[in-house]
Amino acid sequence: METAVSHELVRMVIAAVLVIAFVFLNAMIMGYLERKISAHIQRRPGLMEVGPHGILQLLIDGLKLIGKQLIVPKDADKPLFRLAPLLSFTPVVLPLIVIPFGPKLQVRDLDIGLVFILAVSSLNVMAILIAGWSSNNKYSLFGAMRSVAQNISYEIPMLLSLLAVVMITNTFSMQGIIAAQNKIWFFIVQPVAFLIYLTASFAETNRAPFDLPEAESELTAGYHTEYSGMGFSLFMLAEYANMFVVCSIATVLFLGGWRGIPLPLGDYGPAIWFFLKVYGLMLFMIWVRWTYPRTRFDQLMNFCWKYMIPFALVNLLVTAVVVKLI
Amino acid sequence: MPEPCRPDSKPHRFFLNMGPQHPSTHGVLRVILEMDGEYVVDPQPVLGYGHRMHEKMAECRPWPQFLPNTGRMDYAAALPYNHGYVALIERLAGIEVPLRAEYIRVITSELNRIASHLLWFGALLLDLGAFTPILYSFDDREQILDILEDITGSRLTYCYFRVGGVSKDIDDKFVERTRAFIKRLRGRFPMYEKLVNGNIIFIKRVEDIGIIDADMCRRYGATGPVIRGAGVPYDIRKSEPYSVYPEFDFEIPVGSKGDSMDRFLVRFQEMEQSLRIIEQALDKLPEGPFMAKVPKKLKLPAGDANFSVEAARGELAYYLISDGSDVPYRLKIRVPSYSNLSLLPEMCRGMLLSDLVAAMGSLDLVIPEIDR
Numbered sequence: 001m002e003t004a005v006s007h008e009l010v011r012m013v014i015a016a017v018l019v020i021a022f023v024f025l026n027a028m029i030m031g032y033l034e035r036k037i038s039a040h041i042q043r044r045p046g047l048m049e050v051g052p053h054g055i056l057q058l059l060i061d062g063l064k065l066i067g068k069q070l071i072v073p074k075d076a077d078k079p080l081f082r083l084a085p086l087l088s089f090t091p092v093v094l095p096l097i098v099i100p101f102g103p104k105l106q107v108r109d110l111d112i113g114l115v116f117i118l119a120v121s122s123l124n125v126m127a128i129l130i131a132g133w134s135s136n137n138k139y140s141l142f143g144a145m146r147s148v149a150q151n152i153s154y155e156i157p158m159l160l161s162l163l164a165v166v167m168i169t170n171t172f173s174m175q176g177i178i179a180a181q182n183k184i185w186f187f188i189v190q191p192v193a194f195l196i197y198l199t200a201s202f203a204e205t206n207r208a209p210f211d212l213p214e215a216e217s218e219l220t221a222g223y224h225t226e227y228s229g230m231g232f233s234l235f236m237l238a239e240y241a242n243m244f245v246v247c248s249i250a251t252v253l254f255l256g257g258w259r260g261i262p263l264p265l266g267d268y269g270p271a272i273w274f275f276l277k278v279y280g281l282m283l284f285m286i287w288v289r290w291t292y293p294r295t296r297f298d299q300l301m302n303f304c305w306k307y308m309i310p311f312a313l314v315n316l317l318v319t320a321v322v323v324k325l326i
Numbered sequence: 327m328p329e330p331c332r333p334d335s336k337p338h339r340f341f342l343n344m345g346p347q348h349p350s351t352h353g354v355l356r357v358i359l360e361m362d363g364e365y366v367v368d369p370q371p372v373l374g375y376g377h378r379m380h381e382k383m384a385e386c387r388p389w390p391q392f393l394p395n396t397g398r399m400d401y402a403a404a405l406p407y408n409h410g411y412v413a414l415i416e417r418l419a420g421i422e423v424p425l426r427a428e429y430i431r432v433i434t435s436e437l438n439r440i441a442s443h444l445l446w447f448g449a450l451l452l453d454l455g456a457f458t459p460i461l462y463s464f465d466d467r468e469q470i471l472d473i474l475e476d477i478t479g480s481r482l483t484y485c486y487f488r489v490g491g492v493s494k495d496i497d498d499k500f501v502e503r504t505r506a507f508i509k510r511l512r513g514r515f516p517m518y519e520k521l522v523n524g525n526i527i528f529i530k531r532v533e534d535i536g537i538i539d540a541d542m543c544r545r546y547g548a549t550g551p552v553i554r555g556a557g558v559p560y561d562i563r564k565s566e567p568y569s570v571y572p573e574f575d576f577e578i579p580v581g582s583k584g585d586s587m588d589r590f591l592v593r594f595q596e597m598e599q600s601l602r603i604i605e606q607a608l609d610k611l612p613e614g615p616f617m618a619k620v621p622k623k624l625k626l627p628a629g630d631a632n633f634s635v636e637a638a639r640g641e642l643a644y645y646l647i648s649d650g651s652d653v654p655y656r657l658k659i660r661v662p663s664y665s666n667l668s669l670l671p672e673m674c675r676g677m678l679l680s681d682l683v684a685a686m687g688s689l690d691l692v693i694p695e696i697d698r
Contacts, residue, residue, distance in 0.1 A: 042462075
C-alpha cells in the first residue's frame with residue numbers, strides 16, 4: 001500500500017518536471033521557428049549569429065531575460081502586478097497533463113479530459129485582465145479589455161465546434177476520442193467544425209490576424225506593455241504553450257491524434273506523428289500571422305457573433321440529427 | 327473629489343496620450359486623444375518635438391548655405407525640397423538652367439517620389455498590423471537609394487541640386503540601372519496588388535474610413551494625394567508647371583470618395599505615372615552642360631519670389647524676401663504635411679482608435695517636415 005502511494009508521488013514529480021521542461025522547450029523551439037520562418041517569409045536570413053543558423057539564439061535570449069531587472073511601475077498595483085505572469089503561466093501547464101502524446105505517453109487520461117482542458121485554459125483570461133489592470137497604464141487596460149472580450153466570445157464557437165465531435169464519440173476522454181478515429185479522421189466528417197475551431201483558436205491564442213490585445217501599432221504591446229524580464233517572458237511562454245495546447249486539441253479531435261503510418265520506433269512512433277501534426281498546425285499559425293493585416297475590434301466581434309456562432313450552432317444541430325438517425 | 331483622468335464634467339471620458347514615442351506616429355508626433363471607451367472623441371495633435379528652426383537658420387546664413395537644410399525637412403523625399411529652393415533662387419536671380427540639368431532634376435525627383443511612396447506603402451501596412459509588406463517595399467526602395475547614391479553621394483538627405491544645375495552629371499550606368507529598375511518595379515506591382523489590394527481584411531480596414539471631401543481639403547489647405555484622393559486633380563506639376571514637366575505625357579490619378587482606400591490607390595497609381603515620366607525623360611535626355619554659368623558670388627536683387635513644387639506629400643512652397651544682402655531677409659516654407667495633419671481632428675472625430683491609426687497612416691505624415 002505504502003509503495004503504491006510513493007510510486008504515484010514519484011510519477012507525479014517526474015510528470016510535473018517533464019511538463020514544465022516541455023513548456024520551456026516548446027517556447028524555445030517556437031521562438032526560433034517563428035523568427036526564422038517570418039524572416040524567410042520576408043526574404044531575409046533571420047537569426048544567424050549565435051550557433052549555426054542561430055539555433056542557440058533562444059538560449060541566450062532566455063539567459064538575458066532571466067538576468068534582466070523586473071521593473072515595477074511606480075503606480076502599479078504591486079502584488080497583482082507580480083501575480084499576473086504566474087497566473088498566466090499556470091493554466092497553460094495544466095492542460096498538458098491530459099494531452100496524449102502517444103498511446104501510453106500521457107500523464108493522466110481523465111474521463112473529462114476535454115472539459116478539463118477547456119475549463120483550465122479559460123483561466124488565462126483572468127491573468128490578462130489582472131496584468132492589464134494592475135499595470136495602471138491605459139494601453140495595458142485597453143489590451144486587457146480587448147483580450148477578455150475576445151477570448152470569452154470566441155470560446156463559444158470553439159466549444160460548440162468541439163461539442164459536435166464529442167456527440168459522435170460519446171466521450172470526453174482524449175484517448176477515447178482518438179480511439180473513435182480508427183477508421184476516419186474527424187476533419188473529414190466535421191469539416192465545418194474543424195474550420196470554426198481553427199479560426200476561433202487564432203482568436204483564443206491572440207495571434208494575428210486577431211492579435212488585437214497586442215496590436216502594436218495601436219496599443220504598443222497591449223497588456224504586457226509594462227512588463228520586463230521574466231514577467232514578459234512568462235507571458236511569452238504562456239502564449240506559445242497556449243498555441244501548443246490549442247493545436248494539440250485540434251490534432252486529437254480532428255486529425256486522429258497520434259495515429260499515422262506505423263513507424264519502426266515502438267512507442268515513440270505515434271508520438272512522432274503527434275508532434276508532426278501539432279507543429280504542422282503551429283507552423284500554419286505562424287504563416288498566417290506574417291501574411292495578413294490585423295482586423296478591427298468591432299469587425300472581429302461581429303465575425304464571431306454574426307457568423308461563427310450561428311454556423312457552429314447549425315453544425316451542431318445537423319450533427320445531432322445525423323447521430324440520432326444513425 | 328473629481329477623478330484626475332476625466333476631463334471636465336462629462337462622464338466616461340478620459341485622455342489617452344499617444345506619442346511622442348509611439349510605434350505608429352512615425353516620428354515624434356504627439357496626439358492627445360480624448361476618448362470615450364475605444365472611440366476617439368477629440369484628437370489634438372501637439373507639435374514641436376522635432377523643431378530645428380530651419381526658417382530662422384535661413385535668415386542667419388548666406389543663401390547657398392541653406393541648401394543642405396532643405397533635404398533635412400522631409401527626409402523621405404528630399405530632392406523636391408532641393409528643387410524648390412534652387413528654383414526659387416534661380417527665379418529671383420534670373421538664372422537660365424541648362425535643359426539637361428532640368429531633365430536630371432525631374433528624373434531624380436521622380437525616383438525619390440517613388441521611394442517615398444514605397445516607404446509610405448510599407449508603413450501604412452505596418453500600421454494595419456501586416457509586418458511583411460514593408461520588407462518587400464524596402465527591397466525596391468533600396469534599389470532607388472543605390473541608384474541615387476551613385477550620383478548624389480548620399481542615400482537619404484540629398485543635397486544634389488545646385489543653383490544653375492546639378493552638382494554631378496549622370497552617366498550611362500545611371501541610365502542603364504534606372505531602366506532596369508523601371509522594369510523591375512513594373513514586375514512587382516502585380517505582386518503588391520495580389521498581396522494587399524485584394525485582401526479582404528485590408529479592404530475592410532481602409533474603405534470608408536477617414537473620409538475627406540474636397541470642401542474639407544479647401545478649408546484646411548490640404549494638397550497632394552490627400553486632395554487628389556478627394557477627387558480634385560490638383561497637382562503642381564500640371565496646374566502650375568515648372569521645370570520640364572510640360573514636356574511629358576502623364577496623368578493625375580484621382581479618387582472618388584476621399585477615403586483611406588482612395589488615398590491608397592492614388593499613391594499606388596502615382597508610382598506608375600512617375601515611372602512613365604522617368605521613362606520619357608530618359609528617352610529624351612538631351613546632351614549638353616549640366617550646370618549654368620553662375621558667378622562665384624551671386625548677389626540676389628532686393629525683392630521677393632515664390633516657388634511651388636509638387637513634393638511627394640503635396641504642394642511645397644518657398645517664399646523668399648531678399649533685401650539685397652547675402653542673407654535672406656525671410657524665408658517662409660509652406661510644407662504639405664502641416665496642412666494635411668490639420669485635417670486630423672475633424673477627420674477622426676468619433677472614430678475607433680484602430681481607425682485613427684489607419685487614417686493617420688493614409689495621410690503619409692513626415693513629422694520633421696511639420697516641425698522643421
